[in-house]
Amino acid sequence: xxxxxxxxxxxxxxxxxxxxxxxxxxxxxxxxxxxxxxxxxxxxxxxxxxxxxxxxxxxxxxxxxxxxxxxxxxx
Amino acid sequence: xxxxxxxxxxxxxxxxxxxxxxxxxxxxxxxxxxxxxxxxxxxxxxxxxxxxxxxxxxxxxxxxxxxxxxxxxxxxxxxxxxxxxxxxxxxxxxxxxxxxxxxxxxxxxxxxxxxxxxxxxxxxxxxxxxxxxxxxxxxxxxxxxxxxxxxxxxxxxxxxxxxxxxxxxxxxxxxxxxxxxxxxxxxxxxxxxxxxxxxxxxxxxxxxxxxxxxxxxxxxxxxxxxxxxxxxxxxxxxxxxxxxxxxxxxxxxxxxxxxxxxxxxxxxxxxxxxxxxxxxxxxxxxxxxxxxxxxxxxxxxxxxxxxxxxxxxxxxxxxxxxxxxxxxxxxxxxxxxxxxxxxxxxxxxxxxxxxxxxxxxxxxxxxxxxxxxxxxxxx
Numbered sequence: 001x002x003x004x005x006x007x008x009x010x011x012x013x014x015x016x017x018x019x020x021x022x023x024x025x026x027x028x029x030x031x032x033x034x035x036x037x038x039x040x041x042x043x044x045x046x047x048x049x050x051x052x053x054x055x056x057x058x059x060x061x062x063x064x065x066x067x068x069x070x071x072x073x074x075x
Numbered sequence: 076x077x078x079x080x081x082x083x084x085x086x087x088x089x090x091x092x093x094x095x096x097x098x099x100x101x102x103x104x105x106x107x108x109x110x111x112x113x114x115x116x117x118x119x120x121x122x123x124x125x126x127x128x129x130x131x132x133x134x135x136x137x138x139x140x141x142x143x144x145x146x147x148x149x150x151x152x153x154x155x156x157x158x159x160x161x162x163x164x165x166x167x168x169x170x171x172x173x174x175x176x177x178x179x180x181x182x183x184x185x186x187x188x189x190x191x192x193x194x195x196x197x198x199x200x201x202x203x204x205x206x207x208x209x210x211x212x213x214x215x216x217x218x219x220x221x222x223x224x225x226x227x228x229x230x231x232x233x234x235x236x237x238x239x240x241x242x243x244x245x246x247x248x249x250x251x252x253x254x255x256x257x258x259x260x261x262x263x264x265x266x267x268x269x270x271x272x273x274x275x276x277x278x279x280x281x282x283x284x285x286x287x288x289x290x291x292x293x294x295x296x297x298x299x300x301x302x303x304x305x306x307x308x309x310x311x312x313x314x315x316x317x318x319x320x321x322x323x324x325x326x327x328x329x330x331x332x333x334x335x336x337x338x339x340x341x342x343x344x345x346x347x348x349x350x351x352x353x354x355x356x357x358x359x360x361x362x363x364x365x366x367x368x369x370x371x372x373x374x375x376x377x378x379x380x381x382x383x384x385x386x387x388x389x390x391x392x393x394x395x396x397x398x399x400x401x402x403x404x405x406x407x408x409x410x411x412x413x414x415x416x417x418x419x420x421x422x423x424x425x426x427x428x429x430x431x432x433x434x435x436x437x438x439x440x441x442x443x444x445x446x447x448x449x450x451x452x453x454x
Contacts, residue, residue, distance in 0.1 A: 013303075013311075013313045014138065014303065014311070014313045014314075014315070014316050015106065015107040015118055015122075015302065015303065015316070016122060016125070016137070016138040016315060017138070018118075019118055019119060019122040020122075020138075022119075034110055034115060035110055036109060036110040045107075045302075045303045046107060046108070046109070046110070046302045046303055047107075047110055047115075047118070
């Protein structure tokens with residue numbers, strides 16, 4: 001079994017918000033990718049953004065974008 | 076075939092549209108129904124199409140561009156989602172059955188009162204009568220941007236100013252103009268804008284939608300799966316999911332996105348200028364053909380639609396002859412515009428409608444005029 005890794009998981013109210021987030025992060029070279037929302041999260045949208053925890057400070061660069069929550073998880 | 080029925084659908088599309096649909100059918104999954112490569116590709120494609128349409132239509136909220144199967148579904152979503160029992164609506168004689176029938180249904184069910192801004196014998200709307208139609212419970216003003224029969228354009232400035240002055244919502248049907256006539260929803264003061272994807276936008280059939288201003292909330296026409304908030308009994312409140320129950324036409328929307336990008340690159344002003352030039356050429360040519368009656372007002376800017384009758388010809392027979400003898404496609408009948416035919420006095424006969432598009436050429440117009448001239452000769 002693959003070892004679990006620490007991730008920062010950002011959730012969104014809509015798929016549109018998730019896609020807007022993805023595009024901005026790609027433009028700014030903020031690491032991460034869209035993943036299916038882990039079942040343990042009560043999320044609005046089925047997509048979440050998973051990123052390395054050490055990149056947390058980069059969230060300030062996308063502070064104006066719509067999101068629901070930001071959680072530290074083992075995935 | 077010379078296809079002059081672009082007000083019904085643009086048969087000729089930019090090649091990138093079919094290519095985008097084909098690629099989508101071979102690669103797209105279901106938007107918002109997973110996070111695999113295919114599903115993400117679908118979600119990104121749909122999102123890009125929303126953004127491109129928002130850019131084209133002068134709307135700064137792509138997340139409030141909601142997709143439907145066609146303009147009819149968009150208009151039903153808007154009218155049935157907006158109107159409440161006791162509301163009064165002002166529509167116009169130009170309106171298509173996609174506006175009229177939902178309104179007639181609401182009126183028949185006793186929920187909504189209805190009045191129409193009349194058109195005169197030349198099809199000109201009598202805007203000075205707007206004030207007289209106003210009631211204390213008037214909530215909505217509906218207008219079609221261009222008559223699908225005469226091609227005349229709505230006086231948007233006047234309609235929007237009237238709506239604003241009296242606190243009404245303004246709903247605009249752009250079925251005949253989106254993609255072929257400049258539209259800027261926010262500058263025009265439109266609250267809800269409905270469009271179809273397969274006419275001026277040159278996308279696939281089965282695509283359409285509506286842009287909904289953030290100040291407006293609509294009750295969903297359809298409820299069901301959205302891929303989000305699955306334990307909630309009601310539709311999610313957030314747009315576009317609020318109004319998009321069920322799987323979207325991802326393949327069609329990929330084609331529509333390609334079409335809109337083509338229009339943005341070409342320039343809607345250039346498209347409009349081309350179509351206007353063809354219309355002018357056609358109308359000038361008609362003046363030299365005996366027995367032709369043309370309907371509508373030709374004094375200003377317009378959409379590329381010309382309705383006419385040829386003396387001695389039933390419109391259906393004229394259309395059939397144009398098709399069989401000259402390989403020219405046009406449309407006879409009532410064109411789903413009963414009130415406009417009544418205003419023009421053509422309700423018993425109908426008329427023949429010619430409508431031009433981006434791929435219509437000057438040679439096509441020349442050939443159509445020659446055919447009509449020949450048909451006008453005594454046999």
